Amino acid sequence: MLFMYNEEIASLFTNLEIRVGDRVKVTSADGTFEGILMPRAEVGRNDIIVIKRTDGYNMGIRYAKGIKIEKVSGTKGAFSFPKVEMSHDRSLKTINMLYTGGTIGSKIDYVTGGVYMLTKPEELLAEVPELHGIANMEISNLMSIASEDMTYKEWIRIAQEAAAVLNKGSEGIVITHGTDTMHYTAAALSFMLEGVNAPVVLTGAQRSSDRGSSDAFSNLICSSHIATKSNIAEVGICMHSTSSDGQNIFIRGTKARKMHTSRRDAFRPINSVPICKVDTKGKIEYTSDYRHVGKGSKKVKALTGFEPKVALVKVHPNSNPDIIDYYIGMGYKGIVIEGTGLGHVPTSPSIKELSWIGQIRKAVDSGIIVGVTSQCLYGRVHENVYRNLRLLRGTGAIFCEDMMPEVAYVKLGFLLGNYNKKKAQEMLNVNIAGEITQRTRFDEFEVE
Amino acid sequence: MLFMYNEEIASLFTNLEIRVGDRVKVTSADGTFEGILMPRAEVGRNDIIVIKRTDGYNMGIRYAKGIKIEKVSGTKGAFSFPKVEMSHDRSLKTINMLYTGGTIGSKIDYVTGGVYMLTKPEELLAEVPELHGIANMEISNLMSIASEDMTYKEWIRIAQEAAAVLNKGSEGIVITHGTDTMHYTAAALSFMLEGVNAPVVLTGAQRSSDRGSSDAFSNLICSSHIATKSNIAEVGICMHSTSSDGQNIFIRGTKARKMHTSRRDAFRPINSVPICKVDTKGKIEYTSDYRHVGKGSKKVKALTGFEPKVALVKVHPNSNPDIIDYYIGMGYKGIVIEGTGLGHVPTSPSIKELSWIGQIRKAVDSGIIVGVTSQCLYGRVHENVYRNLRLLRGTGAIFCEDMMPEVAYVKLGFLLGNYNKKKAQEMLNVNIAGEITQRTRFDEFEVE
Numbered sequence: 001m002l003f004m005y006n007e008e009i010a011s012l013f014t015n016l017e018i019r020v021g022d023r024v025k026v027t028s029a030d031g032t033f034e035g036i037l038m039p040r041a042e043v044g045r046n047d048i049i050v051i052k053r054t055d056g057y058n059m060g061i062r063y064a065k066g067i068k069i070e071k072v073s074g075t076k077g078a079f080s081f082p083k084v085e086m087s088h089d090r091s092l093k094t095i096n097m098l099y100t101g102g103t104i105g106s107k108i109d110y111v112t113g114g115v116y117m118l119t120k121p122e123e124l125l126a127e128v129p130e131l132h133g134i135a136n137m138e139i140s141n142l143m144s145i146a147s148e149d150m151t152y153k154e155w156i157r158i159a160q161e162a163a164a165v166l167n168k169g170s171e172g173i174v175i176t177h178g179t180d181t182m183h184y185t186a187a188a189l190s191f192m193l194e195g196v197n198a199p200v201v202l203t204g205a206q207r208s209s210d211r212g213s214s215d216a217f218s219n220l221i222c223s224s225h226i227a228t229k230s231n232i233a234e235v236g237i238c239m240h241s242t243s244s245d246g247q248n249i250f251i252r253g254t255k256a257r258k259m260h261t262s263r264r265d266a267f268r269p270i271n272s273v274p275i276c277k278v279d280t281k282g283k284i285e286y287t288s289d290y291r292h293v294g295k296g297s298k299k300v301k302a303l304t305g306f307e308p309k310v311a312l313v314k315v316h317p318n319s320n321p322d323i324i325d326y327y328i329g330m331g332y333k334g335i336v337i338e339g340t341g342l343g344h345v346p347t348s349p350s351i352k353e354l355s356w357i358g359q360i361r362k363a364v365d366s367g368i369i370v371g372v373t374s375q376c377l378y379g380r381v382h383e384n385v386y387r388n389l390r391l392l393r394g395t396g397a398i399f400c401e402d403m404m405p406e407v408a409y410v411k412l413g414f415l416l417g418n419y420n421k422k423k424a425q426e427m428l429n430v431n432i433a434g435e436i437t438q439r440t441r442f443d444e445f446e447v448e
Numbered sequence: 449m450l451f452m453y454n455e456e457i458a459s460l461f462t463n464l465e466i467r468v469g470d471r472v473k474v475t476s477a478d479g480t481f482e483g484i485l486m487p488r489a490e491v492g493r494n495d496i497i498v499i500k501r502t503d504g505y506n507m508g509i510r511y512a513k514g515i516k517i518e519k520v521s522g523t524k525g526a527f528s529f530p531k532v533e534m535s536h537d538r539s540l541k542t543i544n545m546l547y548t549g550g551t552i553g554s555k556i557d558y559v560t561g562g563v564y565m566l567t568k569p570e571e572l573l574a575e576v577p578e579l580h581g582i583a584n585m586e587i588s589n590l591m592s593i594a595s596e597d598m599t600y601k602e603w604i605r606i607a608q609e610a611a612a613v614l615n616k617g618s619e620g621i622v623i624t625h626g627t628d629t630m631h632y633t634a635a636a637l638s639f640m641l642e643g644v645n646a647p648v649v650l651t652g653a654q655r656s657s658d659r660g661s662s663d664a665f666s667n668l669i670c671s672s673h674i675a676t677k678s679n680i681a682e683v684g685i686c687m688h689s690t691s692s693d694g695q696n697i698f699i700r701g702t703k704a705r706k707m708h709t710s711r712r713d714a715f716r717p718i719n720s721v722p723i724c725k726v727d728t729k730g731k732i733e734y735t736s737d738y739r740h741v742g743k744g745s746k747k748v749k750a751l752t753g754f755e756p757k758v759a760l761v762k763v764h765p766n767s768n769p770d771i772i773d774y775y776i777g778m779g780y781k782g783i784v785i786e787g788t789g790l791g792h793v794p795t796s797p798s799i800k801e802l803s804w805i806g807q808i809r810k811a812v813d814s815g816i817i818v819g820v821t822s823q824c825l826y827g828r829v830h831e832n833v834y835r836n837l838r839l840l841r842g843t844g845a846i847f848c849e850d851m852m853p854e855v856a857y858v859k860l861g862f863l864l865g866n867y868n869k870k871k872a873q874e875m876l877n878v879n880i881a882g883e884i885t886q887r888t889r890f891d892e893f894e895v896e
Contacts, residue, residue: 379709
């Protein structure tokens, strides 16, 4: 099959000597449309002819008998988008873009029909002329990887670059990133960037930038507005507020989580509200307290230690606590338990070997720091309400308040990488970057 | 300290020879209140005197200088609630209550101030006189355990009893259960009860039944209405719709998840909408398709095999795939991966030993069934959109559509416990009990 189109369309193209990248004119019952022939998307219907119009949007035309296709002009060699140089406008602020890859920097592969990753961020910016009116953009092309492939090495590289540009006087940073693990990176940067003195905005896209449905452009625009106009001295994630374009939310880096596999509004604040809303016109509405950009020129420090020997362990009915022996044997330094409800682990009276209490005590006694969180995600763990919770507390495990499991994991790796064990243990439940919110009376289990 | 009250109050009680369970009269600036002296809740303020009024509600009175406390009458021996025998009303349906324990069957311990579990479900029912007007209730006192301690052995016990009473002609079942793992049990019963022919309603409480803020009563009442009046032939969870009393939702057993550690409306439908809403007056509003109670007397079968050697493994940045070797070595038969986004596992080009692809292939080659789900929880996994997903698919791992990780875990254990490997593999992605919903065009990654 040619470009993943169905056989009938593919053979038509072959007969007409039309290739992807050629300018074509398509006349259907709905009218006549001209544009550059695009490859079909990798999944979905294979009888939709896709052309990119001059306004940059893709449109699909259902193939039907009687449809007429003409070649207007060909492309020379491989097709590529026109390059646009960004000019420097002295009336605008200068912000920095750290490019790391991800769907926002992806396009459809013209040969295989798959998605491939851009290596030049300029190609992405060239498609968002609106950015020219918002800020001058200096680009650091750090890497070009999918976010599921991010490790602490990449977190450290990004933190170092962010600290470097901030210390050179950058007034704001936009980091483009794959969405899958963007919230892990956001938490890591929140902890690693000590004394951050400007908005550090992570953004990405749920659909690649050459699809009509892409959220890449409005996410880039909204993120640039926050990096330019806001006085938020925090790391956060700026993604769609709803599934429609137009309004984004900016969520604290330690309180954001990807909560949907494909929706544009996948990132939600957990145990928190967004710091602000922002629209594509640049209107910012603050909805929460935040750390303000201070006066003076404080230096930003990147604390780039990270201990990879930390495990995230989810308990559930029938889960076998022997896994703790594995982690002790492998020399792990930290374990974050994703408990149930208020932070329970099974004590399983009916199957004694499935009780976790003794094993967690063993881990603590072996020198491992054990943190307790909840797989509910929303809400706060509690070490007192039930007897089983008090048993767990008795092992020396630390109940991590309203931290998400993923954030507690990143924090424990950060603490063990930068401090000694005693200090790491003390700091696990001390708020560093908004990861712990204060208890309110609603968190108490009072008799009313 | 007496009953966990503060020292000043405790010594006042001692001087007046007042014990918990005595009828007391308290005169404060706000008025005079009479009721049975209750122990203070285990956590929260220790200067609130709690009395149970004749209407059954607890009230708290802040202790302050000048407050007057009198003993009206004592209790003989240990205090206990009056027992009420449930009478049989021929004009009402008869439903079954399977009692398993949990917070809904818990009270504050009069000696330690902690929470203890009732062993007699009648004590719970005695406090909900409204139930007498809804149905005759036959009680099976199965167990009295906290839900974090549930294992497949308890699931099987509950499934057997449910099948037994349904096959004796029960027209509906209410199962009282702790909330922490109620959704795991709901999924297990959904798979285990083949040919379920009446509503099977799990319910519980986020606050114990002797607290004024308890959701126990309205959850029991709403659940009994569904068990009595609805024609839903499915297993589901009936808990609060919002944080206020009055309206509950009934969520399919394979689509419910506890999403908050403490709120009354903690249970949410994931990738689904509730089957119905129900209020305490018995008004049922259907909001989704469901399996209807059929005519005739079909037998219900309890499929009670369960394979405990199934692991639920969450991947994240820096997660080490060597854990797969551990599970292979321990003879595991199934692994459910909680991937990121659309179902990714790290391929980590910068730290090669952190790539999961080879390890998952090894698991599949060792005969382990590997299912792929998403830690986003909401949305559907996809095996095609990105190259890394196609690599994962190439290992032989099965992408589990829109099943939650926990549900895929329970299903895989169920399948491996009741069928041979080939059949289990085939059925993992076949809808059995509403755990997989059909794709819509919004799930396709079409070029628009």
